[in-house]
Amino acid sequence: MLQLSFIRENKELTIKGLKKKLFKNPEQIIEDLLAIDSKRRETQSLLDGTLAKANAISKEVGNLMKAGKKEEAEAIKLETLELKGKSKDLMNSLAEYETKMTELLYQIPNLPHESVPEGRTPEDNEVVFESERAKKLPEMSADALPQWELIKKYDIIDFDLGIKIAGAGFPVYKGKGARLQRALVNFFLDEASKAGYTEMQPPIVVNEASGYGTGQLPDKEGQMYFIQADGLYLIPTAEVPITNLYRDVILKADELPIKNVGFTPCFRREAGSWGAHVRGLNRLHQFDKVEIVQITKAEDSYNTHKIMCDYVASLLEKLELPFRILRLCGGDISFGAALCYDFEVYSAAQKRWLEVSSVSNFETFQTNRLKLRYKDESGKMQLLHTLNGSALALPRILAALLENNQTADGINLPKAIWEYTGFEKI
RNA sequence: GGAGAGGUGCCUGAGUGGUUAAAGGAGCAGUUUGCUAAACUGUCACCGGGUAACUGGUGCAUGGGUUCGAAUCCCAUCCUCUCCGCCA
Numbered sequence: 001m002l003q004l005s006f007i008r009e010n011k012e013l014t015i016k017g018l019k020k021k022l023f024k025n026p027e028q029i030i031e032d033l034l035a036i037d038s039k040r041r042e043t044q045s046l047l048d049g050t051l052a053k054a055n056a057i058s059k060e061v062g063n064l065m066k067a068g069k070k071e072e073a074e075a076i077k078l079e080t081l082e083l084k085g086k087s088k089d090l091m092n093s094l095a096e097y098e099t100k101m102t103e104l105l106y107q108i109p110n111l112p113h114e115s116v117p118e119g120r121t122p123e124d125n126e127v128v129f130e131s132e133r134a135k136k137l138p139e140m141s142a143d144a145l146p147q148w149e150l151i152k153k154y155d156i157i158d159f160d161l162g163i164k165i166a167g168a169g170f171p172v173y174k175g176k177g178a179r180l181q182r183a184l185v186n187f188f189l190d191e192a193s194k195a196g197y198t199e200m201q202p203p204i205v206v207n208e209a210s211g212y213g214t215g216q217l218p219d220k221e222g223q224m225y226f227i228q229a230d231g232l233y234l235i236p237t238a239e240v241p242i243t244n245l246y247r248d249v250i251l252k253a254d255e256l257p258i259k260n261v262g263f264t265p266c267f268r269r270e271a272g273s274w275g276a277h278v279r280g281l282n283r284l285h286q287f288d289k290v291e292i293v294q295i296t297k298a299e300d301s302y303n304t305h306k307i308m309c310d311y312v313a314s315l316l317e318k319l320e321l322p323f324r325i326l327r328l329c330g331g332d333i334s335f336g337a338a339l340c341y342d343f344e345v346y347s348a349a350q351k352r353w354l355e356v357s358s359v360s361n362f363e364t365f366q367t368n369r370l371k372l373r374y375k376d377e378s379g380k381m382q383l384l385h386t387l388n389g390s391a392l393a394l395p396r397i398l399a400a401l402l403e404n405n406q407t408a409d410g411i412n413l414p415k416a417i418w419e420y421t422g423f424e425k426i
Numbered sequence: 427g428g429a430g431a432g433g434u435g436c437c438u439g440a441g442u443g444g445u446u447a448a449a450g451g452a453g454c455a456g457u458u459u460g461c462u463a464a465a466c467u468g469u470c471a472c473c474g475g476g477u478a479a480c481u482g483g484u485g486c487a488u489g490g491g492u493u494c495g496a497a498u499c500c501c502a503u504c505c506u507c508u509c510c511g512c513c514a
Contacts, residue, residue, distance in 0.1 A: 044474045048483040055483090058495040062444040065494095077494045084494090098473095250436080250471090252453080371472095379455070379469080 001105045017111030020330035033104045040097035047090040054083045110365040113339040119329025126327040133322035144349040147399035148280030169285030183420035188290040197261035202241030205232040210244040213370045215336035234267035238291035239388045251374040258295035281395035288394040294387045301385035305361045318416040322346040338363045349403040354396040359389030
């Protein structure tokens, strides 16, 4: 969430940013917030004074008791009665103000970076890069099959079996399909290691505090699977556990930047977002993803964002997939991100661009909730910046590989993963 | 799941109702020094007030309670460890 002190000092800037993010009526919420904030601070001062008095009396009582002056002690005990009542009232209203402020702060999204374009829908996103392969898109013959036909033809993924044992959106990968998926995961992890990321295998369930830490809660409550009996959420992305490893942590400057990579299955209820156009691998309730996460000093984060984007691009080049990079507009960018670049690969038979990665800079939005900080050179506590990106999400990569590389006698896999698959063709 | 022990700052760790988050260590900063080391000094976090020096408050797993006063006593919850049971 945004820092209260920032909002206090940059009211107009905040409102302007919220407008870009299409936040409804930002003036109102900021006014409310600041009004409560000033009441809160006033109350805090009153409470502090009252408690200071009470503390002084307690001390005095202690001294008198020690000195054996019981009557005098009893006499001043009475003075505390009024103070007690007063401080209790003040504490209650203080708690009330704090609850209200937190509620409001949780509703406010991150402010967009200045480079984020104005816009409302995905059409307003800005194409900032097209790969060489994207500039001359592959032409498929008229009988080219979309991924959902190819997986049947080669019997590598079975949706009906998944429906039988779990439900729609939980596919079963079979044979070469399973092997290809595992190969891609290993390929992505190895590449990340080479790029200096430390591999992490986190739990794939998290507690409520972690959900709040990275911003899935309370914003996206209904999108996560929830295990009632234990109060745990199935993770929608490895970002959640891996970033939360650093909740309530004060890092040392020489530990930065933190670079972690993790492979996990990801679970998304996708409540309300299923439509007729969503077929096969395009949208699933469970899918595999390799995620890279970085934690940097504030002044480094935008450079890091670029480096992470270049890294993701390098993966797509190695997989020989045509791709483009979009800078998401204010209306399309996610709640917590200040800047987000989406990577889309072209899936030639569907003739569609499929999102396979988002690389985002959250600035201090997550670290403020996480209380993830470091001490700078002058000894001051500073919030760090968090970034993450998919590198990569598996199903749509699979879809594009299948579609783009289909031939009359099989699907030719890119050279980069042969050593991982053990076969060159499906 | 059963029984027991425990949860204090970056770490170790004292503290069973009365100034204080003891004391030691690490790290960092400053002083001293030709350099390094050593020594000395400072240094927990959060919320307020103040231009600032400084200052008030809060925090001993979490939430309540008792008391003039709680790390300390009471209740509930969470977590960790040991043994037993179960188990990949």
